[in-house]
Amino acid sequence: MEQLLNDFSPGLFVMQTLIMLVLIFIMAKYAWKPIMNSVEKREEGIKDALEAAEAAKKEMQNVTADSEKLLREAKVERDALLKEAREIKESIISEAKEQAQVEGDKMIKQAQATIESEKKAAVADIKAQVANLSVEIAEKVIKEELSDKGKQQKLVEDMLGDIKLN
Amino acid sequence: MTVPNLVGAGLIVIGAGIGLGKIGGSAMEGIARQPEATGKIQTAMIIIAALLEGLAFGALFLGK
Amino acid sequence: MRVFKRSIDLAATLFILLFSIGVSANSSSDEKEEGPVNTQEEVEGYILHHIKDSHDFHLFSYTNSEGERKHVGFPLPVIVWSSEGLVSFMSSKFHHDDSGEHIVEAGGTRFVKLHSKIYELESGAEEISFDEEHHPVNAHKVLDFSITKSVFGMLLIGILMLLWFGGLARQYKSKQIPTGFGRILEPLVIYVRDEIAKPNIGHKYRQFTGYLLTVFFFIWILNLLGLTPFGFNVTGQIAVTAALAIFTLVIYTFKGNKDYWEHMLWMPGVPVLIRPVLAVIELAGAFLIKPFSLLVRLFANISAGHIVVMSLIAILITMKSELTVFGSGLLSFVLSLFITLIELLVAFLQAYIFTMLSALFIGMAVAEHDHGHDHEEDDAEGVRADFI
Numbered sequence: 001m002e003q004l005l006n007d008f009s010p011g012l013f014v015m016q017t018l019i020m021l022v023l024i025f026i027m028a029k030y031a032w033k034p035i036m037n038s039v040e041k042r043e044e045g046i047k048d049a050l051e052a053a054e055a056a057k058k059e060m061q062n063v064t065a066d067s068e069k070l071l072r073e074a075k076v077e078r079d080a081l082l083k084e085a086r087e088i089k090e091s092i093i094s095e096a097k098e099q100a101q102v103e104g105d106k107m108i109k110q111a112q113a114t115i116e117s118e119k120k121a122a123v124a125d126i127k128a129q130v131a132n133l134s135v136e137i138a139e140k141v142i143k144e145e146l147s148d149k150g151k152q153q154k155l156v157e158d159m160l161g162d163i164k165l166n
Numbered sequence: 167m168t169v170p171n172l173v174g175a176g177l178i179v180i181g182a183g184i185g186l187g188k189i190g191g192s193a194m195e196g197i198a199r200q201p202e203a204t205g206k207i208q209t210a211m212i213i214i215a216a217l218l219e220g221l222a223f224g225a226l227f228l229g230k
Numbered sequence: 231m232r233v234f235k236r237s238i239d240l241a242a243t244l245f246i247l248l249f250s251i252g253v254s255a256n257s258s259s260d261e262k263e264e265g266p267v268n269t270q271e272e273v274e275g276y277i278l279h280h281i282k283d284s285h286d287f288h289l290f291s292y293t294n295s296e297g298e299r300k301h302v303g304f305p306l307p308v309i310v311w312s313s314e315g316l317v318s319f320m321s322s323k324f325h326h327d328d329s330g331e332h333i334v335e336a337g338g339t340r341f342v343k344l345h346s347k348i349y350e351l352e353s354g355a356e357e358i359s360f361d362e363e364h365h366p367v368n369a370h371k372v373l374d375f376s377i378t379k380s381v382f383g384m385l386l387i388g389i390l391m392l393l394w395f396g397g398l399a400r401q402y403k404s405k406q407i408p409t410g411f412g413r414i415l416e417p418l419v420i421y422v423r424d425e426i427a428k429p430n431i432g433h434k435y436r437q438f439t440g441y442l443l444t445v446f447f448f449i450w451i452l453n454l455l456g457l458t459p460f461g462f463n464v465t466g467q468i469a470v471t472a473a474l475a476i477f478t479l480v481i482y483t484f485k486g487n488k489d490y491w492e493h494m495l496w497m498p499g500v501p502v503l504i505r506p507v508l509a510v511i512e513l514a515g516a517f518l519i520k521p522f523s524l525l526v527r528l529f530a531n532i533s534a535g536h537i538v539v540m541s542l543i544a545i546l547i548t549m550k551s552e553l554t555v556f557g558s559g560l561l562s563f564v565l566s567l568f569i570t571l572i573e574l575l576v577a578f579l580q581a582y583i584f585t586m587l588s589a590l591f592i593g594m595a596v597a598e599h600d601h602g603h604d605h606e607e608d609d610a611e612g613v614r615a616d617f618i
Contacts, residue, residue, distance in 0.1 A: 004227050004468060009347070011310075011374035012283060012469035015381045020473060023388045023448065028440030031395035035419055036439060038402035045406075209429075213590065216583040220523030223530040 174229045182222035189215050273544040279328070280540060281463050281533050282346040283378045285321040289460070301326055306382055311373035312350045314338040321376070330358040330366065341372070348374050380470060383462040387451050395419075395447075422446050422585065430589035434596050438589070441481060445474060446585040453532060453577030457539075457570060465580070466532040468525065475525035478588040479517065486595035520591055524584060531580050535573045542566040 193211040197204050288303040305322035317337030324332055330344035333351065340351040342358050349369035351358065361367050377385070398412040398419075408416050427435040427442050452464045464470055492498065494512040497505050545562035546555075553561060 007282065007468050008472065009283065009374060009467070009469045011376065012378065012380060012467060013473050014373075015375055016384065016470045016473040017476075019381070019384050019388060020444075020448070020477060023391070024441055024444045024477075026392060027395060027444045031392070031399045032419075032440045032443050034399035034402060035395065035416075036423070036436070038399075038406075039416070039420060039423075042406055209425075209586075212579075212583065213586065216527060216587060217523065219531075220527045223526045224522060227526060227530065 171229055175226055178222055178225045178229070182218060185218045185222075186215055189218065270548055273541075273548060277537055277540045277544070279346070280461060281466055281536050283380045283463075283467055284346055285324070285343065285348070285376055285378055286326070287379055287382065287460075288326075306377050306379065308341075308348065308374075308376040310341065310348055310350070311375065312337065312339050312341070316375075317341075330369075333357070342369060344369075348372055348376070379462060380464045380467050383452060383455055383464045384448075384470075387448060387455065387464075390451065391444075391447055418447075419443060426582070426585050426589050430586065431593040432597060435589075438481070438485075438592055441477070442585050442589055445477070445588065446581050449474070449528065449584055450578060450581035453581060454574075456532060456536065457573055457577060463532070463536055465528055466536055468529045471525040471529040472521075474528070474584070475521040478524060478591060479521045481588075482591045482595040483516070485592065487598070489598060490595045520587075524587060528580050528584055531576060535569075535576055539566055539569055539573060542569055 189211055193207050196207045200207075285308055286303055286305045288301060290303075291299060291301045293299055305320045307318055308321050308323075309316065309318040311317075314337050317339070319334065319336045323334045323336070324343045328343055328345060330342040330349065332342065334341045339353075342349050342351060344358070344366060348371070349358070349366055350372045352368045352370070358366050358369050394411065394415055398408055398415050401408045401412050407413075422443050423435070423439055426446070427439050431438055449465055452462070455462045456465065486494075494516060495509050497508045497512070500508065542565045543562055545565065546558050549558040549561070552558070
């Protein structure tokens with residue numbers, strides 16, 4: 001302790017205090033203050049830039065999500081549209097088919113009816129003609145037959161015989 | 167330096183050595199257990215070691 | 231890089247300038263000196279002399295062919311407050327005498343230099359005389375405001391710091407990121423702010439960064455300067471460390487808030503009878519133990535480092551007869567290289583610890599105690615409470 005006190009130089013203490021005071025004052029004013037201010041400003045800038053980047057990233061994600069959603073919706077809509085179109089097409093086709101069927105059936109029926117009526121008319125015509133012919137033939141035969149007595153007799157007998165046979 | 171002074175200085179050094187050893191050992195153990203806290207443990211270790219050192223030096227110089 | 235180069239140029243010019251004065255001023259040195267340092271006792275004396283402050287900048291001595299002892303270095307001004315007022319003269323007037331034999335007449339009184347201290351002779355005394363314990367009886371110490379080697383070192387470092395950090399501050403005017411030497415300095419500044427000031431002081435750290443940064447770089451650069459061959463031992467001067475510790479003391483005493491004083495003088499939460507006892511302990515802790523531990527730690531670490539390095543270098547001389555010149559040289563080189571590397575670390579560590587503890591003490595004084603009542607019985611307890 002004694003040596004410690006002996007080594008202590010009050011003059012040096014005063015000089016050191018003075019130098020230190022001046023140094024702290026000058027350094028604080030001309031070095032530390034501007035350095036700290038600029039460093040803090042820079043750090044603030046970096047922080048802001050990072051935050052902005054983060055926000056931009058989030059925004060980007062939102063946009064991507066939105067567009068994906070839109071895409072999905074569009075796809076669904078397109079699918080629905082396609083399905084509807086297919087259904088419409090099928091229904092149209094089936095309707096057309098049905099109509100065609102009905103129309104065809106109708107036409108066939110008509111045709112059949114026409115054919116039937118034509119046939120009937122034709123048959124009636126033929127019958128009439130056959131009747132006329134037979135009447136004419138019968139007239140002629142009868143005319144000829146009735147000119148001969150024997151023959152007439154025979155005819156009657158034949159006819160009668162036929163009836164018996166029947 | 168007289169003989170009692172030297173013996174006293176030796177005692178101080180022994181005490182400070184034990185203390186520093188304990189601080190260092192505990193710090194090592196702490197770092198081994200929690201390597202992620204290395205920085206904090208080191209700071210605390212250095213401060214406590216410095217305080218102990220101050221005490222030891224104070225005693226040494228008082229005895230000188 | 232430009233700032234760095236400029237500061238080196240400045241230092242070099244300064245040295246060369248002072249050198250030329252020094253060599254010319256010293257060419258007429260006296261031959262009373264004992265010649266080269268050879269024995270164990272001389273080595274011890276040399277080391278003890280080195281760790282003290284000195285009034286001239288002495289680099290090395292040699293003996294020329296005529297057997298004359300020559301000293302190379304330069305003198306520094308001596309400024310003392312004597313009975314006749316402020317007196318100043320160059321230290322070369324003492325002719326390297328350190329034993330009180332050479333008397334210098336200046337400003338109407340007479341001075342001698344004894345063990346790096348300047349004494350004023352009592353009026354009428356022709357020669358200094360000593361009592362049995364080798365204390366001078368007819369001379370007294372004077373207040374010594376000389377530009378000693380330590381003061382010279384401090385001024386040098388002050389100018390260097392201004393150049394470096396002022397240059398760094400100027401760089402920010404034109405760009406965001408410093409270039410050259412500023413790239414080394416900027417992370418150090420940020421390190422002190424982020425690792426020392428912020429965690430120990432808290433959000434009020436900004437107003438103390440000026441002091442903490444100045445102290446940190448001042449101590450660190452001076453510690454490093456002490457490891458150069460110029461032989462500065464500034465931070466190993468107890469007056470210097472005492473001044474630094476008192477700066478810290480003044481700051482935490484005047485910046486201490488109400489909480490701090492309440493906890494120191496009238497500790498809440500303990501029995502009333504114990505409070506005065508605690509107040510005495512707290513006051514002793516704040517005004518004696520804290521500054522004393524700060525100043526002694528730095529002083530002792532740096533002085534001890536210098537003594538160890540010089541002792542290891544002295545192995546070259548003291549063990550020459552046992553180990554031959556080559557053996558002792560190798561041993562002293564290896565050992566002193568190793569210790570110097572450790573001293574490089576210590577130089578940083580001591581600056582860090584001084585700044586860190588200053589920040590811690592300031593932080594304790596300005597902290598708002600909103601977390602129950604954890605008290606600092608002495609500083610170690612306080613640290614523990616803060617960290618556990």
